Amino acid sequence: MTQKLQAVRGMNDVLPADAAAWQHLYAVAAEVFGAYGYGELRLPVVERTELFKRAVGEVTDVVEKEMYSFQDRGGENLSLRPELTAGVVRAGIEHGLLYNQQQRVWCTGPVFRYERPQAGRYRQFHQLDVEAFGIATPDIDVEVIAIAAALWRRLGVSGFTLQLNSLGTPEARMQYRAALVEYLSRYESSLDEDSKRRLGTNPLRVLDSKVPATREIVVGAPRLLDHLDAVSAAHFEAVQRGLGDLGIDYTINQRLVRGLDYYTHTVFEWTTNQLGAQDAVCAGGRYDGLVEQLGGPATPGIGFGLGIERLIALIALQQAAVPGNASHVYFCRFGAQAEAAASKLAEQLRNQQPRLRLTLNAGGGGLKSQLKRADNSGARYALILGDDEAAQSVVQVKSLRGEGDPFLCPWAELPAQLVRLLGL
Ligand code: ATP
Numbered sequence: 114m115t116q117k118l119q120a121v122r123g124m125n126d127v128l129p130a131d132a133a134a135w136q137h138l139y140a141v142a143a144e145v146f147g148a149y150g151y152g153e154l155r156l157p158v159v160e161r162t163e164l165f166k167r168a169v170g171e172v173t174d175v176v177e178k179e180m181y182s183f184q185d186r187g188g189e190n191l192s193l194r195p196e197l198t199a200g201v202v203r204a205g206i207e208h209g210l211l212y213n214q215q216q217r218v219w220c221t222g223p224v225f226r227y228e229r230p231q232a233g234r235y236r237q238f239h240q241l242d243v244e245a246f247g248i249a250t251p252d253i254d255v256e257v258i259a260i261a262a263a264l265w266r267r268l269g270v271s272g273f274t275l276q277l278n279s280l281g282t283p284e285a286r287m288q289y290r291a292a293l294v295e296y297l298s299r300y301e302s303s304l305d306e307d308s309k310r311r312l313g314t315n316p317l318r319v320l321d322s323k324v325p326a327t328r329e330i331v332v333g334a335p336r337l338l339d340h341l342d343a344v345s346a347a348h349f350e351a352v353q354r355g356l357g358d359l360g361i362d363y364t365i366n367q368r369l370v371r372g373l374d375y376y377t378h379t380v381f382e383w384t385t386n387q388l389g390a391q392d393a394v395c396a397g398g399r400y401d402g403l404v405e406q407l408g409g410p411a412t413p414g415i416g417f418g419l420g421i422e423r424l425i426a427l428i429a430l431q432q433a434a435v436p437g438n439a440s441h442v443y444f445c446r447f448g449a450q451a452e453a454a455a456s457k458l459a460e461q462l463r464n465q466q467p468r469l470r471l472t473l474n475a476g477g478g479g480l481k482s483q484l485k486r487a488d489n490s491g492a493r494y495a496l497i498l499g500d501d502e503a504a505q506s507v508v509q510v511k512s513l514r515g516e517g518d519p520f521l522c523p524w525a526e527l528p529a530q531l532v533r534l535l536g537l
């Protein structure tokens with residue numbers, strides 16, 4: 114017996130009924146990002162492994178434990194992308210988009226991480242990324258955060274907390290890092306194994322450990338915000354003022370960090386208490402050193418990555434409105450003449466009314482079975498055409514959802530009737 118074929122663990126199918134929410138989210142996101150002047154960048158799913166080692170960092174969980182890496186037949190070391198920013202920066206450098214200019218871009222697609230699958234945590238998932246390059250001032254930090262807020266508003270989802278922190282300049286963080294290592298070293302024997310290891314490689318990450326014993330130690334750790342220099346403090350204050358001006362609420366979370374040296378100033382995360390343990394929907398921050406780190410010209414940058422599956426879960430949970438994608442109309446047809454006429458009519462109706470979703474019966478069948486298919490399609494109305502109706506150039510219009518009696522409609526009046534009945 115051959116083994117039953119199934120999707121790879123942690124990688125999900127999205128079925129047509131559920132795809133409505135995805136289509137809606139993509140449409141709204143493209144509109145919102147466009148409204149802020151961001152252009153879409155479409156990138157390959159596979160990049161050189163080296164890119165992620167340098168961009169995400171060799172000492173991160175993502176690169177250390179979660180990447181899908183392989184050699185292709187030519188012996189190149191490649192990886193399925195575990196996030197989008199690295200590719201955006203790679204492409205920006207490669208196409209000369211980052212030389213002495215501002216760029217506002219967004220990007221979306223599947224990303225891959227070998228994690229333990231559970232609700233809200235998958236091995237293939239999807240992100241939406243927004244990135245702005247070439248702008249060092251805090252106004253762009255505010256803009257990028259405001260874009261996420263606009264997206265929540267347009268989708269009708271609520272209940273987020275915006276967590277905010279500042280890592281300051283690399284110099285300020287170096288100082289802080291030393292103070293943090295000194296403090297944590299005093300408690301080294303009580304730290305969890307991951308945190309012990311990070312003490313040497315990436316000590317800031319100890320701050321966001323989820324292990325209770327480590328968290329207790331972290332409570333007494335020196336505070337990053339106490340180590341900010343004047344320039345960093347002013348930047349952070351300006352971001353907070355800008356958010357205040359737009360009426361965007363936030364809370365300061367001193368434990369919110371990025372471990373790597375090219376992260377600077379603002380870091381933020383949109384979290385929710387409605388999704389259980391997987392509470393982060395959108396995470397971002399300023400990465401002024403990243404472009405240079407990847408071989409480009411020194412260029413400030415800021416952006417966020419948003420987990421689409423978690424946002425979709427929230428849309429479903431909050432029953433936010435999603436336009437349906439079921440057919441409006443199911444066209445039943447009987448007899449040789451009527452079948453040909455219906456086929457032509459269906460093409461005409463779709464051409465005249467691009468918003469109309471019309472399923473044309475195929476594969477024959479009697480009235481009963483065609484009406485059953487019509488019902489299963491989710492359509493609101495059936496059009497019924499037999500040779501008798503065809504001879505008179507009319508069609509029967511029948512509600513499938515108890516919205517009025519059936520009636521005969523001349524072909525010429527069909528477009529107007531459907532627009533009226535369906536509110537297109
Ligand atoms: P987490 O702490 O939940 O692992 P992360 O810090 O690894 O998140 P980022 O790398 O910042 O996440 O990715 C941005 C967003 O992508 C997250 O805020 C989350 O919404 C989503 N995300 C991350 N990992 C997964 C996953 N395995 N499955 C589904 N969504 C994910």
Ligand code: MG
Nearest residue numbers: 174175226228
């Ligand atoms: Mg993670």
